[in-house]
Amino acid sequence: MATKTVFSEVKNNGIGYWGVLVALGLLIVAGAFSVFHMEHEGHYVTGMNNQIVWGMPHVFAIFLIVAASGAANVATVGTVFGKKIYQPLGRLSAFLAASLLIGGLLVLLLDLGDMAHVEEMARGYLNFKSIFAWNMILYSGFIAILVTYLWTMMDRRKMAKSLYKPVGYVNMIWRFLLTMGTGSIFGFLVARQYYDAAIMAPLFIAASYVYGTAIYTLLLMTTYKLTGRALGDAVLNRLRYTLAIFIALTLFLELVRHLTNLYATEHHGVEAFILTGEFSGLFWYGEILIGALLPMFLIWCRFLKNNRLALATAALLAVIGGFFFIYVNLIGGQAYPLILFPNAEVSSSFADGAINSYSPTLDEILLGVAGFALAIAMVVLGMKVLRLLPVSLADDQVDPHYKS
Amino acid sequence: MSNIDSYRRKFISGLAGVAATATVAPGVFLRQAHAKAPDEPASDKVRWGILIDTNKLTDGGDACIAACKKEHGWGDEKHSNDAQKSQWIRKVTVTEKLTGHTVTLPVMCQHCETPPCVDVCPTGASMKRADGIVQVNKHICIGCRYCMMACPYKARSFVHEELQDQKQNTPRGKGTVESCNMCVTRVDAGKNPACVDAAPEALLFGDLKDPESKISKALKKYGGTQIRADLGLNTGVRYWGI
Numbered sequence: 010m011a012t013k014t015v016f017s018e019v020k021n022n023g024i025g026y027w028g029v030l031v032a033l034g035l036l037i038v039a040g041a042f043s044v045f046h047m048e049h050e051g052h053y054v055t056g057m058n059n060q061i062v063w064g065m066p067h068v069f070a071i072f073l074i075v076a077a078s079g080a081a082n083v084a085t086v087g088t089v090f091g092k093k094i095y096q097p098l099g100r101l102s103a104f105l106a107a108s109l110l111i112g113g114l115l116v117l118l119l120d121l122g123d124m125a126h127v128e129e130m131a132r133g134y135l136n137f138k139s140i141f142a143w144n145m146i147l148y149s150g151f152i153a154i155l156v157t158y159l160w161t162m163m164d165r166r167k168m169a170k171s172l173y174k175p176v177g178y179v180n181m182i183w184r185f186l187l188t189m190g191t192g193s194i195f196g197f198l199v200a201r202q203y204y205d206a207a208i209m210a211p212l213f214i215a216a217s218y219v220y221g222t223a224i225y226t227l228l229l230m231t232t233y234k235l236t237g238r239a240l241g242d243a244v245l246n247r248l249r250y251t252l253a254i255f256i257a258l259t260l261f262l263e264l265v266r267h268l269t270n271l272y273a274t275e276h277h278g279v280e281a282f283i284l285t286g287e288f289s290g291l292f293w294y295g296e297i298l299i300g301a302l303l304p305m306f307l308i309w310c311r312f313l314k315n316n317r318l319a320l321a322t323a324a325l326l327a328v329i330g331g332f333f334f335i336y337v338n339l340i341g342g343q344a345y346p347l348i349l350f351p352n353a354e355v356s357s358s359f360a361d362g363a364i365n366s367y368s369p370t371l372d373e374i375l376l377g378v379a380g381f382a383l384a385i386a387m388v389v390l391g392m393k394v395l396r397l398l399p400v401s402l403a404d405d406q407v408d409p410h411y412k413s
Numbered sequence: 414m415s416n417i418d419s420y421r422r423k424f425i426s427g428l429a430g431v432a433a434t435a436t437v438a439p440g441v442f443l444r445q446a447h448a449k450a451p452d453e454p455a456s457d458k459v460r461w462g463i464l465i466d467t468n469k470l471t472d473g474g475d476a477c478i479a480a481c482k483k484e485h486g487w488g489d490e491k492h493s494n495d496a497q498k499s500q501w502i503r504k505v506t507v508t509e510k511l512t513g514h515t516v517t518l519p520v521m522c523q524h525c526e527t528p529p530c531v532d533v534c535p536t537g538a539s540m541k542r543a544d545g546i547v548q549v550n551k552h553i554c555i556g557c558r559y560c561m562m563a564c565p566y567k568a569r570s571f572v573h574e575e576l577q578d579q580k581q582n583t584p585r586g587k588g589t590v591e592s593c594n595m596c597v598t599r600v601d602a603g604k605n606p607a608c609v610d611a612a613p614e615a616l617l618f619g620d621l622k623d624p625e626s627k628i629s630k631a632l633k634k635y636g637g638t639q640i641r642a643d644l645g646l647n648t649g650v651r652y653w654g655i
Contacts, residue, residue: 051492051574051587058496059570062558122556122571122588126536129553134536141535141559199529199644200565347567349520349640350507350655357505357520359567360496 014097014406016163016396019236026235026389033386040379043372044119052122056369060360061343065369066120068335069377071191072220073113073384074148075213076331078188079221079255081106081155081180083248084162088177094247094407097399098229100162103180104391105225105384107155112384114148116377140193147187154180163396188214195338202279203342208269212262216334218255222248223327228388230321232398241404242315243411249320253308256327259334260301279345287364288341291333300330340367448603460526460545460649461595462621463606464628464637467518467654469615474504474519480611481521484596486580490573499570499585501593502608507655516655519608521593522547522568523640524649530560530569539590545621545649548594556588565641568592595649621649 019026047054057064083102087095121127135142158180161173192213195204226248233240267284270276283292304323313319344365349355355362391397404411449455470477482488487499502521508514524547530539531547538554541547549560549569561569569592576585582598585591596606604610609618619628631637637651 052571053490053493053497053573058494058573059498059500059561060496060567062561062571122558122590123554123586126538126553126555126589130536130555134538134553136531136534136537138532139535139559141533141557145535194559197533198563200641201562343562347565349505349566352510354508354510355505357503359500359503359505361503361505361520361567365496 015400019392033382036382040375043375060365061367065373070113070116075217076220077106077109078184079217085181100397103155103159108384108387112380116380144190188217215259220331222252223324226324239401239403243404243408295333449601455542455544457543459620460622462649464617466615473517476611477608480607484607485583493573497573526647529563533559533563546595551586551589554589
């Protein structure tokens with residue numbers, strides 16, 4: 010690195026900064042009203058039912074939790090793999106990860122049927138055979154690690170500096186476990202046709218890198234634009250190709266998963282349902298085209314080299330595609346009926362053998378959006394009070410040898 | 414009376430006692446095995462199970478469902494839509510695609526030996542008693558619905574609203590998950606589950622661990638089909654005729 014990186018708080022005090030916070034605040038308040046409504050009335054005011062038991066709040070929550078793990082990857086590359094250009098990006102990476110995780114966990118928590126009983130759980134009613142119980146430990150541990158990690162990056166004292174690398178390693182390993190744990194929520198569901206595969210764990214790890222990198226890139230570009238700080242192509246191109254490679258990896262794992270399923274006769278029904286049935290549009294256009302092919306094109310097309318609009322669009326599409334990915338997996342997987350009797354036509358008053366339909370209510374959507382808004386609001390506030398961002402990320406600052 | 418006479422008398426009265434016990438005891442022991450004191454824990458010496466003969470169920474299980482509803486009070490939730498209302502037991506019609514053979518059977522919690530719902534529950538609210546009955550402890554259920562995702566039989570329902578006028582023996586709660594508990598309070602009192610009493614000609618309830626019980630003898634002689642036996646869950650509910 011040519012010169013020592015100087016960090017500073019965001020100095021903006023104008024309508025722009027407070028306007029963003031107020032807008033996010035309004036979304037959070039709307040979400041709070043929705044939570045109150047659902048909690049007071051019960052879940053009958055939602056679109057969820059006994060067939061689609063997890064709905065829109067879970068789509069948001071899983072997306073945010075998975076994205077949190079990926080957002081911390083930027084810091085990992087700097088610490089564990091010693092890539093100097095990533096090191097100035099580490100603070101925002103860790104802070105964003107913690108914020109996304111808190112947002113996601115809150116959505117998950119606020120959707121629970123009986124929040125009063127959560128307190129009992131804190132008093133030790135934990136079943137360690139449950140991946141959910143493990144996830145609670147993994148998630149809360151992750152927040153503690155991120156706070157420590159941030160401290161090692163921000164405190165100039167010798168002790169903090171000496172812990173920078175070890176904590177970076179712990180953070181990386183912990184993230185692996187955490188995202189595997191989240192993927193395994195599905196992987197351990199033995200009877201659901203669309204889940205129950207070990208590949209769900211690595212698939213979620215790869216997907217986490219996509220969403221985390223995409224959100225990080227969007228946040229960095231927006232912030233540097235609004236604060237008038239220099240952001241060079243050297244940093245952006247690193248993020249650009251990281252994003253594209255992980256999109257390709259996710260696509261590859263998804264391909265393997267579907268090809269394996271297509272080989273096994275027992276999975277033909279659910280594959281046909283996702284690939285050609287009611288969810289085919291969401292899968293092909295949402296997950297594959299918007300979430301993978303278009304962003305890869307925008308990044309790897311020679312004529313769009315160093316094009317910032319193309320990168321921002323690619324990152325945004327990857328985020329949108331991520332929601333499609335989770336939606337198709339979560340809702341699509343539940344919409345397809347459980348097979349109690351293979352090779353038979355089945356019917357009952359409880360939707361046996363029937364494709365289940367789901368339409369989320371505004372309450373559910375607002376709860377999810379509020380979780381996302383809370384995460385972003387925390388970052389916007391964090392930038393104001395903590396020195397999270399380098400004053401300049403211009404090419405000559407981050408890499409004097411960079412040639413565009 | 415000599416010592417020998419006294420010994421003979423004791424011996425004969427002892428014999429009479431043994432004979433009397435042998436005659437009366439089967440009934441006495443049967444009751445003792447069934448009824449359980451309120452503070453007595455469930456015993457792992459028994460495993461309760463139900464055998465359902467679908468050939469003898471002329472109504473496909475309608476009477477069982479009505480009895481279950483009456484016993485536990487589910488299904489009349491006021492605000493919930495049909496997909497949200499609880500169904501602890503349901504009538505499933507199965508027609509084999511190749512042969513066109515149709516069977517109707519009641520499906521409820523299958524009371525697995527290794528229940529996936531218990532494995533995934535983060536709090537331990539979804540639990541299996543020592544006597545094999547699988548149920549939800551509503552006092553610690555947080556309503557995460559992971560057990561509903563995990564159950565291969567779709568046996569569980571979520572309470573989507575506040576409930577009024579509940580049955581005394583079946584406390585239910587908004588925001589918690591519920592399912593067939595094999596009428597645990599009736600079983601503890603030495604009675605049959607409500608569905609079994611509603612169709613005694615087709616349903617048999619008893620201790621699967623007791624080789625002398627009617628259900629064990631019937632299963633030993635003719636076997637009993639499990640739904641999705643491939644999952645290896647060793648269910649406590651078995652069927653004939655499917």
